[in-house]
Amino acid sequence: MKQINLVLQSKGGVGKSLFIWFVAQNQKEQKTNFIDLDESTGTSIGRLGAVVGKDRVRSFSILNEYKKMERDVIVDLLDRLSKGKSENYYMG
DSSP, rough: OOEEEEESSSSSSSSSHHHHHHHHTSSSSSSSEEEEOOOOOTTTHHHHOOOOOOOOOOOOOOOTTTBBBOOOHHHHHHHHHSSSSSSSEOOO
């Protein structure tokens, strides 16, 4: 069964990326993939990639040009993850 863990908070600077980085420290050998939903800084992808490998980290935007969440984009992402090879995902 797939497990998708969402770490979401609209306010910046609350530790979402740091929390996921700590999770990645314990998931180095497991088949867990990480998806960064915050494109404002490209640092999360680099940091996570250094821990678990760049092939297990992706960036994905769920916001439209007005910085509003797009429901169809989120549903499409979840559908794609349900068909993916990994059993465990962290998104933040």
